[in-house]
Amino acid sequence: MKRKLLFGERMLLGDGTEPFNAVIPFRLRGVFSEEDIKYALSRLQEKHPWLRALIQHDDKNTPWFQVPEITVSIPIRLVNRKSEDDWQEESKMEWHSTFDYQTKPLIRFVWIKGEEVSDMLFVFHHCLCDGGSAMALLYEFLKVLDNPAAEIGLENPILGIEDVVPEHILKSVKKRFKAKTIGRLAALAIKCIPVGRKAIDRQTDYLIHWKFDQATSKQLISHCKSLDVTVNTFLGATVLEAFRKVRGSSAFNKVSCPVDIRRFAPQIKDDHIFAFGLMIVMSSNQKISFLDNLRLMQDEVERKTAKLNPYITMMVMESAHDALKNFTKLLKRGKSSNDCMFSNLGRIQIPDQYRAFSLETIFSPSVIGPLGNTTTMVTSTFRGQMDFSFMGSEGYLPQAEALAIRDEIIDRIRQQLNYQEAS
Known part of the structure; x- marks a missing residue:
């Protein structure tokens, strides 16, 4: 199973050298085993194909989500819990850790282990999912962690823009022309906007x-x-x-x-x-x-x-993949x-x-x-x-x-x- 990354996903991914990570921290009171956590994470990967996906580039350097035949497990990093604020320091550390997305999935897990209280972090590359998806995964993880036999279903994954935009809109000559025109004008405008020679030092x-x-x-x-x-x-x-x-x-x-x-x-x-x-x-x-x-x-x-019109917005963005480099440059170097x-x-x-x-x-x-x-x-x-x-x-x-x-x-x-x- 595979699909091309959409425009927004490619923008968030970049060239892979600069992390763009989201961290979802939560606190549990209880005693856990690493095997139980590994099993709950494996169940998430069973349900959601893109949690198993790696990223591969084709001969045009276009990135694809690609699910390998042999699943690579979600990595777990174990930390001994020393204070109430450990999760903040670990969050900042995870912001700056890139994903080796050619060999490992775009999700990892941090367990800040205490005797009675543990803080845990889900870490995602932002090109993989948004806050809504993350909360759904947290709900499923806790459900299985509590009851390994719990049923969480199987995701019917989104395989492209055609799974989001209704067919009558996607095939409308008028709407396709509108989206392409807006996309071309936006690409031209972005190309003409002056930007600095280098990105701001954050x-x-x-x-x-x-x-x-x-x-x-x-x-x-x-x-x-x-x-x-x-x-x-x-x-x-x-x-x-x-x-x-x-x-x-x-x-x-x-x-x-x-x-x-x-x-x-x-x-x-x-x-x-x-x-x-x-x-x-x-x-x-x-x-x-x-x-x-x-x-x-x-x-x-x-x-x-x-x-707001998500369908036209997606169609506009998908018509502007060739403007991605200029758009990213504008975001990084513009005021x-x-x-x-x-x-x-x-x-x-x-x-x-x-x-x-x-x-x-x-x-x-x-x-x-x-x-x-x-x-x-x-x-x-x-x-x-x-x-x-x-x-x-x-x-x-x-x-x-x-x-x-x-x-x-x-x-x-x-x-x-x-x-x-x-x-």
């Missing part, structure tokens, strides 16, 4: 983590409902305000927000291994109050989201135009109690790569607690400023919640 990467307790998280969600805005919009607006307060005129007043393609393309199931993303940009009106701004931003988010990537995974619906162990927490995933501004914030909610991971690099956003932005976000949220209580 220097030292860092990870900042914090969590709201259940009471604060519940109050925040309730506050957003009372304002008739989503948690995503509220947090996005707060992030923008925090960047403006800390960075002043250096702030861009823009955050990029990934949108799960599964909302628009039902052909992509929750447990599909897939890495294609849609995106909208959020900005705020700096001349009006925060609350007035929230309502305007919510309307704008809804308008932009409604206009940054947004403050950060902000991704809200929402409520993670994975059980926390199992027969032999308990899932104490899921830390929000972290991801960092070589394609331009690395500043990224990911939030998720598990067991009623809102969790934040804030990644960045000194060359784009100094850690001292990132810490000040974190403090500003926390303070602004608490001020809003206190104001709600008082009113």
Whole structure:
């Protein structure tokens, strides 16, 4: 079984020399054997063909996912647990470790082993899967780890764009012409945009983590409902305000927000291994109050989201493979135009109690790569607690400023919640 990498996957893969890795950390209370973990990982590979895949290049240097006849097991790295924060140091180490994708799968596992509590990390190359796929894999892994006989099914994998885009759209002369025209114009524009001679030196990467307790998280969600805005919009607006307060005129007043393609393309199931993303940009009106701004931003988010078209977007990108080199160069060498990537995974619906162990927490995933501004914030909610991971690099956003932005976000949220209580 094999398939060519799509445009977005090729962009994330690069030439393989620079890692673009996503890390999903979680904490379990219980006692485990390495054999049990190996078995659970093997079951994931049995279900999902692309977890067995290596990457091979054809005579045109085009990369393909290719499943070998003999499965190469998911590598496991064992670390002795010394502190509560070991998972952060191991996450940063995994960011910088490349995948030998010609001989090993694009997934590996880290077990930070303690006597009663273990932290574990799934590590993926970002070209393999997105956050939604990662959460599905975590759910399946825990299910089998608890009960080796558990049924998790078999994935019917996506073998190309034709498995995502409906046939009547893919074969439409009008839509194909539209996609190709947009793709050609975009390729020409990208080629003409001036870029620097070399990529920005991102220097030292860092990870900042914090969590709201259940009471604060519940109050925040309730506050957003009372304002008739989503948690995503509220947090996005707060992030923008925090960047403006800390960075002043250096702030861009823009955050990029990934949108799960599964909302628009039902052909992509929750447990599909897939890495294609849609995106909208959020900005705020700096001349009006925060609350007035929230309502305007919510309307704008809804308008932009409604206009997203995953099918045409995929067709446009697939028509522009010859522009990949120029596009990658633009991302690496072009000037940054947004403050950060902000991704809200929402409520993670994975059980926390199992027969032999308990899932104490899921830390929000972290991801960092070589394609331009690395500043990224990911939030998720598990067991009623809102969790934040804030990644960045000194060359784009100094850690001292990132810490000040974190403090500003926390303070602004608490001020809003206190104001709600008082009113």
